[in-house]
Each structure stands twice: as C-alpha cells, then as structure tokens.
Amino acid sequence: MLIENLITRSAATVCQNDTVADAAQIMKDRDVGSVVVVEDNKVIGILTDRDIVLRVGTDGHGSLEAPVSSVMTRMPLCLSANVDVEQCLERMEAHGVRRIPIVDDDDELIGVVSLDDILIHLGRVLGTASALVRAEVAGVI
Secondary structure, three states: OEHHHOOEOOOOEEOOOOEHHHHHHHHHHHOOOEEEEEEOOEEEEEEEHHHHHHHHHOOOOOOOOOEHHHOOEEOOOOEEOOOEHHHHHHHHHHHOOOEEEEEOOOOEEEEEEEHHHHHHHHHHHHHHHHHHHHHHHOOOO
16 A cells, blocks of 8 residues: 555644744644644655654753754655555654655655554554454354
8 A cells, every 4th residue: 555545634834943832832733743844845854742852851951932943853754655555664664753754746745644644554454354354254254
C-alpha cells in the first residue's frame, strides 16, 4: 500500500518566525505532536513536541517566545506520496523519526504521515485477517 492513502492532508503548519508558544498552541488545538515549518508551501523544517521539551523546556536556556527557527529540525526527511508503507517505515527507522512531511513533485507540502497513522492502518489489516481466520476455523467460510 502507498502512503498516499494514509496521509493527513491538513497538516499543521507554521512559519519560521512564529514563536515556539504559537507552534505549541497549534499543536494543542489540533491535537498533533508536530508542526511543519513552511515557506512558500515548501518544507524548511519540522518542530515536534519533543523538540520543545528538549530544546526549550529542560535546559532553562530556551524561551517559548523564541522563533520556531531556533529550535526546529531543519530540512527534515520528506517523502513523496508514492512511497509504499514498508519503505516509509524503513526511512522512519533509519532516520529515527515518527513523522514525515509528504511533498509533491514540486516539493510542496501535501501532508504528513505519522507512525501512528501507519500503526492504525496495520491494526485494521490485522483485524480483518484475524476475522477471516476465526471465520475459517468456525467453518463459516
């Protein structure tokens, strides 16, 4: 299956000059763990809830009023929508990430796919397979 079927197309986005507090509020309001940092709809970074905790919240040096650009991960891994789920998981593992911005052929943001999106899909697939096995054992099929 291609990840295009699992993409959250209305990705939460911010600009690099927005404050960390603004980005955190968007994450809270949208109930997401990251925002994609865009400029002219091109991905220039990603900011996760973990970035905020590690780079702002724990060392005492960061500020919620700092610009997103000061704590975001610059030039994150991005994938096209025609990558299959297995390749996406391999990339997530290799890069140690849980969320990947998805871009079109012009490198413009079209959405985000998260590990949670993939796990929910795989859970549904396994549930369907399990139901088929139970039906077969019961002699229904």
